[in-house]
Amino acid sequence: MNGNMTFEDNMKKLAEIVSELEKGDVPLEKTVELYGEGVKISVLCKKQLEDAKIKITEEK
């Protein structure tokens, strides 16, 4: 689902999920769904951080 998204996009999504959950009054099914997605994205973000390798382009 988030495989092609950049780290920045994922972080943004994660922040959105957290604020949505913290808003409260979310239906139970949605809560479970959001929580699951939040955990998944946080794992993905961590992995993206671990796997990150700087790309250097030189313009002579």
Added chain:
Amino acid sequence: MPVITVTQVNKYIASKLKGDRLLQGIMVKGEISNFVHHYKSGHCYFSLKDKESTLKAVMFASAAARLKFEPEDGMAVVAAGSISAYERDGVYQLYVNDIIPEGVGKESVALEQLKKKLAAEGIFSQEHKRSLPVMPKKIGVVTSLSGAAVQDVINVLTRRYPLCELYAVNAIVQGESAPQSISQGILKAESAGCDVVIVGRGGGSSEDLSPFNTEAVARAVYGCKVPVISAVGHEVDFTLADLAADMRAPTPSAAAELAAPDINQLAENIDNYRRRCERAALEAVEKKISACNSLSARLVSQSPENWLKLMEEKLMNLEKRAETAALRNIERNNAALAEKAARLDSLSPLKVMARGYSLVYSGEELVRDSACISKGQTVKLRFDKGSAEAEIISTDGDNI
């Protein structure tokens, strides 16, 4: 004595002055006054004065254009030039090739003036300063790729923020061609899609800063469409590039740190987000559970079992009331019965008979009228105690 013309006199004097070596290629010290920069011709007219005298001076447009600063009234200078006469007006004056500000260096005066001019245009204004992107995707570095600066930036970003792409543009950072090279480098980084650009070089002497103190570089920094961090590598002097930049860093390493967040911090942020996610979800579920419990308690109170129990209780209550009521009724009836029986008893014929009355029966019929019996008929007599049979001897009717 021959008569000569005014022109001849002035020409002669001019040639005399030009011919005097002591008046050619001289340096004259004085203070500028009445300075006029002729708008159309570009020539400058002014006077040099000291405490006692003044000397007229002119600087032609070609020489004035070479000046890196604008002379001003009151400025103490040394003017280089030659004395000659302006034949038309019959005045002698200093024809100036160059002006060197006294005291402060010529370069710094020029720089101060350039700074003033750019400031007036708003090149350094705080309103123009943009905030740096929080998580840049592509960071541009414009510097000499053979210098230490670019390696410093690479080292910092590799450690801190390997998520980004680094776009390193080689620029000449010293000499005549440096300003243009740096300005072009900024444009290249911008058009390559960088979202923040670091412009700079490693540390060095004040002289090496000069490309970053040029109008071209200051304008390129200001004109860049994405935020620029200057990293000229000098703690003390602020270059024009520093002043025009959105952010100033003392060194290229510091610039790299300003340009990107630290992934360790980001990892912490992720953990934090996750904790908040968990807490919020847990709270939400707990809230639902308690709502569910409260509803379920209300539901149980409405269950058929509970209803039956209630009904049973009601029934038992009614039964009890019925029993008590019935018992009370029976008692009341018994009393009434006893009273009635007593009254009945008092009315019983047997009681009358006990007082001496007897009953006469004809067959089964109680005789109430003598007409019902006749002479010779057998009747039954009943007394209070015992009975007898008797024959009728006569009745009232017999006698009539």
